[in-house]
Amino acid sequence: MLFSSITFLYYFLPLVLILYFAAPKPLKNVVLLLVSLFFYAWGEPKCVFLMLGTIIFNYVFGILIEKAKTQQAKKIYLTISVIGTLSGLLYFKYAGFFVENFTAITGISAPALNIALPIGISFYTFQILSYSVDVYRGEVPAQKNIITLATYISLFPQLIAGPIVRYKDVAAQLVKRSHSFESASIGIRRFIVGLGKKVLIANTLGELCQAFYATQDTSVMFYWLFAVCFTLQIYFDFSGYSDMAIGLGKIFGFDFLENFRYPFISKSLSEFWRRWHISLGSWFRDYVYFPMGGSRVKKPKLIFNLFVVWFLTGFWHGAEWNFVLWGLFFFVFLTLEKLFLTKPLEKSKILARIYTLFFITISFMIFSGNNAQEAFSLVGGLFGAGGIPLTSAEALYQLRNYGVLVIIAIVGATPLPSKIYQYLKSKKATSFFVDIAEIIILLLILISVTAFLADGSFNPFLYFRF
Amino acid sequence: MNNRLKSIITVAVFAVFLLSVSVLCLAMPDTTHSDSERRELAQLPKVTTQKLVSGEFSKEFESYTTDQFPFRDALRSIKTLLAHKVLGKLDNNGLFTADGHISKLDAAINEPMMDHAAERFNYIYNTYLTDNNVYFSIVPDKNYVLAKANGFPAMNYESFIDKMAQKVPNMKYIDICDLLSATDYYNTDTHWRQENITDVATRLARHMGVNLTHDYTENTLDVPFYGVYAGQYAGGVVPDTIKYLTNDTINNAKVSAYNDKGMLVESSIYNLEKAKEKDPYEMFLSGTMAVVTIENPNATLKRELVLFRDSYGSSIAPLFLSGYSKITVVDTRYIQSEYLKAFVDFDGADVLFLYSTSLLNNSLAIR
Structure with missing residues (x-):
């Protein structure tokens, strides 16, 4: 079930809120678990059993890891737990890709697997892994209550599109959490802002991307317009989903960590990755990069470590070579930045920003392709490959058609609106009116979103390959 | 405004809004046809084990809740207005207006x-x-x-x-x-x-x-x-x-x-x-x-x-x-x-x- 749907907003959510707040404290997790399983089963009825199996498996191994007397036994249990958990991800997400490439390389024919990818499997697999590793490291005790652990893994706000919530970040709140009008109010605000980002901005930008794919009147200008709109679409869609997840979490008494912090104002690609999909970046940092030695190693090892992390980061996003290329694209630039570019980039903020935005845009062209060939073709189109004209009638039209929205999106991707809000809020003369206006604007956003959804407007789910 | 008061008002406003719309969704009678769109509207799907297992029921239910949403025609008009006046779009639902006409964007051969x-x-x-x-x-x-x-x-x-x-x-x-x-x-x-x-x-x-x-x-x-x-x-x-x-x-x-x-x-x-x-x-x-x-x-x-x-x-x-x-x-x-x-x-x-x-x-x- 998508957050951006009539079914979720006006059927599922009100019912869940009533059940949750009517339930006595000891039963709140049970309610959350049951509604989360229903939420997941709604679109993927069969896959719910895979998730339940993974939960039970890690519940048992979490306790075994904790209870093991020797470090070696702990390591064995952890290894089994990690291999067991990853095997689900490897089979459902990557088996088809491996078979396809094996066939292509060896020429030995193998039947296409056509395995359906369970939605959210990459997110919940990484959450479970963080739990097992943290128990192994002794950072958290193993969870003895399977309801609590299952609630953590299946919690519907962050189940299908993140953020990747670490067990240790919410362990205490899973057992005891408080609810208040203040946190519910913050949650509502965050949820509606995220909903608006997804439905009003990202989905509408997505229409331009659809028009680009369908056009017969291509040009360099249209490629660039697509690149900008796709980059903004991904940001508003993904950060919108994270906002909704964080907002819903707040309503239910959880504090999820931020997942996006204005990534497009970054002055380097390294900084971009500290602001973009923070939960994934920090996961790879803590569970892959640091255990390999991080940056406190010799240069060749450092380069190898970066290669592994960025190869995996790219591959995590989808079982296609363009995602691997996308990860390796960042590997090249982040390595260059670490070795040579840090100081030059510090010299001019403007040049640093231009450099960052330019390569972010290029990277998302690689990301947007369905395969490596398409990715190369899309990047080539930006530079006129294939002899395409500089402009075309349709590109000029679409520029006029989406110009206002692109400006709104660019401004919305900066801290400017938030700063204006904070400024007006800090002034005595305007503070009261800002509070009133805020509630009215949020209501108007919700009504606008409802209007878009009732119209059946374009409403894609972009994470089906994650 | 006092932070707690503002929070209570926010929660109250959205709780009332969500619940009211939900009640309307459940209470309003279903319609079979959209005159304005000239099409049959999705109806409440029948529950069968096969439909539930395949996920078909959920898809049909989502179409049903969208098609039967209260005051849908009015909301669709609001969406058109927003697309043009707020988002600055020149077309809406693949249609544009020019010289008093409504026409469909259809440039691809x-x-x-x-x-x-x-x-x-x-x-x-x-x-x-x-x-x-x-x-x-x-x-x-x-x-x-x-x-x-x-x-x-x-x-x-x-x-x-x-x-x-x-x-x-x-x-x-x-x-x-x-x-x-x-x-x-x-x-x-x-x-x-x-x-x-x-x-x-x-x-x-x-x-x-x-x-x-x-x-x-x-x-x-x-x-x-x-x-x-x-x-x-x-x-x-x-x-x-x-x-x-x-x-x-x-x-x-x-x-x-x-x-x-x-x-x-x-x-x-x-x-x-x-x-x-x-x-x-x-x-x-x-x-x-x-x-x-x-x-x-x-x-x-x-x-x-x-x-x-x-x-x-x-x-x-x-x-x-x-x-x-x-x-x-x-x-x-x-x-x-x-x-x-x-x-x-x-x-x-x-x-x-x-x-x-x-x-x-x-x-x-x-x-």
Whole structure:
């Protein structure tokens, strides 16, 4: 079930809120678990059993890891737990890709697997892994209550599109959490802002991307317009989903960590990755990069470590070579930045920003392709490959058609609106009116979103390959 | 405002809003049809184990909740307004407005669809028409005159028509594009206005060696005509007026048609009962009919026309009547080309294939 749907907003959510707040404290997790399983089963009825199996498996191994007397036994249990958990991800997400490439390389024919990818499997697999590793490291005790652990893994706000919530970040709140009008109010605000980002901005930008794919009147200008709109679409869609997840979490008494912090104002690609999909970046940092030695190693090892992390980061996003290329694209630039570019980039903020935005845009062209060939073709189109004209009638039209929205999106991707809000809020003369206006604007956003959804407007789910 | 008070107000406002809308969703009676969109609305799906397991139930339920949402038409109008006024969009739901018209963005040429149409037309030619004079003409979509002139993406109509004409080499192409302007089409619909296309009928007939008379009386339908684009666009729309032309020849014509059971029944050139229904344009030859025969008892010469057509042909067919003793109007979207011999007499008839660019560019329905 998508957050951006009539079914979720006006059927599922009100019912869940009533059940949750009517339930006595000891039963709140049970309610959350049951509604989360229903939420997941709604679109993927069969896959719910895979998730339940993974939960039970890690519940048992979490306790075994904790209870093991020797470090070696702990390591064995952890290894089994990690291999067991990853095997689900490897089979459902990557088996088809491996078979396809094996066939292509060896020429030995193998039947296409056509395995359906369970939605959210990459997110919940990484959450479970963080739990097992943290128990192994002794950072958290193993969870003895399977309801609590299952609630953590299946919690519907962050189940299908993140953020990747670490067990240790919410362990205490899973057992005891408080609810208040203040946190519910913050949650509502965050949820509606995220909903608006997804439905009003990202989905509408997505229409331009659809028009680009369908056009017969291509040009360099249209490629660039697509690149900008796709980059903004991904940001508003993904950060919108994270906002909704964080907002819903707040309503239910959880504090999820931020997942996006204005990534497009970054002055380097390294900084971009500290602001973009923070939960994934920090996961790879803590569970892959640091255990390999991080940056406190010799240069060749450092380069190898970066290669592994960025190869995996790219591959995590989808079982296609363009995602691997996308990860390796960042590997090249982040390595260059670490070795040579840090100081030059510090010299001019403007040049640093231009450099960052330019390569972010290029990277998302690689990301947007369905395969490596398409990715190369899309990047080539930006530079006129294939002899395409500089402009075309349709590109000029679409520029006029989406110009206002692109400006709104660019401004919305900066801290400017938030700063204006904070400024007006800090002034005595305007503070009261800002509070009133805020509630009215949020209501108007919700009504606008409802209007878009009732119209059946374009409403894609972009994470089906994650 | 006190932070706690603000929080309480926020929670209260959204709790009341969410619950009220939810109650409305559950309490409002379901409707079966959307007049504005001219389509059946999704109904509450039946629960079956197979549907639940396959995920089909959830998909059908989502369509149901969207289609049956309270005050949906009003919300769709709000969405149109927001798209234009707040997001600055020039089009909405693939439609744009220009010169008082609503029109559909449709700039891409779909060559496989053209090939399909050509394959079907050539089959008909090779099977039935090798001894006939066969003509072919294309009705350009109203974007031909609206899109490019108003800065919207436009199909390369010249290229489209050239390609299509080449794909049916045994038919003589008659160009009518230069006769059409924006005023010849309804503002809210895709079709052309019968009262403005007498010159088109004259040119087509002249190329087939027939002269038409123009002693028409213009009649106005007393119901507002919200064309097919009015509902899709979902904005404030001024309805069109349908006018239809009559004269003694048309009034005295004898019309028969094969109904959906394959039975020959008496019909009419202008079906005023249809004019009161959801799509008043269907008053012309009663809309979707596979084979309609129009006989002209006033004809002095025996000369027959077989008109292969889409819905544009419904309104122009009566205008050929003064030049022919019999017109057989065929729509191969509703009859398999292989069965035509049983229903249509091609012997010695002039044959005209008259199709719109929009159908040729999306021709799968042609059988």
